[in-house]
Amino acid sequence: MGTVGEQGQPAWGDYDNDGYLDLFMSRGQNSDVPSQLWRNNGDGTFTAITLGSLVNDLGKSAGAAWGDYDNDGFLDLFVSRSRGEANVLYHNNGNTNRWLTVKLVGTRSNRAAIGAKVHAQARINGKTFWQLREVPGGNRCQNDLRPHFGFGDATNVTTLQVEWPSGTTEPFADVAPNQILMIVEPSLHGAFGADGKFHLAVYGNTNKNYTVEWSSDLPGDWTTLATVPGQGPVPVEVVDETVPAVQQRFYRLRLE
Numbered sequence: 001m002g003t004v005g006e007q008g009q010p011a012w013g014d015y016d017n018d019g020y021l022d023l024f025m026s027r028g029q030n031s032d033v034p035s036q037l038w039r040n041n042g043d044g045t046f047t048a049i050t051l052g053s054l055v056n057d058l059g060k061s062a063g064a065a066w067g068d069y070d071n072d073g074f075l076d077l078f079v080s081r082s083r084g085e086a087n088v089l090y091h092n093n094g095n096t097n098r099w100l101t102v103k104l105v106g107t108r109s110n111r112a113a114i115g116a117k118v119h120a121q122a123r124i125n126g127k128t129f130w131q132l133r134e135v136p137g138g139n140r141c142q143n144d145l146r147p148h149f150g151f152g153d154a155t156n157v158t159t160l161q162v163e164w165p166s167g168t169t170e171p172f173a174d175v176a177p178n179q180i181l182m183i184v185e186p187s188l189h190g191a192f193g194a195d196g197k198f199h200l201a202v203y204g205n206t207n208k209n210y211t212v213e214w215s216s217d218l219p220g221d222w223t224t225l226a227t228v229p230g231q232g233p234v235p236v237e238v239v240d241e242t243v244p245a246v247q248q249r250f251y252r253l254r255l256e
Contacts, residue, residue: 025038109164160172
């Protein structure tokens with residue numbers, strides 16, 4: 001893969017949903033040469049795309065970002081221009097390949113989940129492999145905050161695992177493709193209420209159950225207080241009515 005002339009910022013995204021990250025390269029603020037799009041062949045090599053408006057439009061492109069603005073499962077591309085030229089938004093016409101977009105909602109970590117990592121395993125065109133997406137902070141340009149995966153002909157995502165900035169890790173099995181999946185960071189928050197009782201707020205995902213446990217001594221035994229279904233970004237309240245009578249109590253959240 002070779003390049004010629006001034007280069008702007010790279011933007012990585014699986015625009016054809018085949019499971020491999022492709023590369024768009026803007027040409028820089030002082031260049032009138034068209035930008036470049038490189039398709040990932042899945043074997044460590046890339047093919048330059050030479051047809052289409054995206055790689056034939058002239059303009060001083062300062063940067064670019066991938067994002068599915070119309071939520072159809074295919075990454076579109078926004079290209080920022082410099083020196084007074086109009087910015088450009090390119091719509092992806094898509095294909096028949098399957099996809100998954102993950103909307104992360106932090107409850108203990110930051111709300112946008114910046115710093116999170118999402119791993120996905122699927123069997124695509126007869127080959128089983130993992131993909132990784134991260135939610136990065138932006139530097140002039142920033143891709144869609146929602147991790148996006150292409151899955152080709154895969155009928156399901158065997159394993160999806162989220163690593164939150166807080167250190168919490170949660171796996172999901174047999175996830176259906178072709179959807180925007182909201183995943184809420186499981187967490188436990190607590191405070192005394194006006195009634196003098198200790199109120200706990202449980203955050204968790206709608207397809208999972210979570211158990212709140214307590215212990216009077218961290219190295220000691222844990223006792224179940226309640227098991228509740230996750231309600232996404234809406235907390236589920238659990239009240240510990242006995243805590244005022246004890247000197248100290250520790251709590252933890254366990255995934256069922």
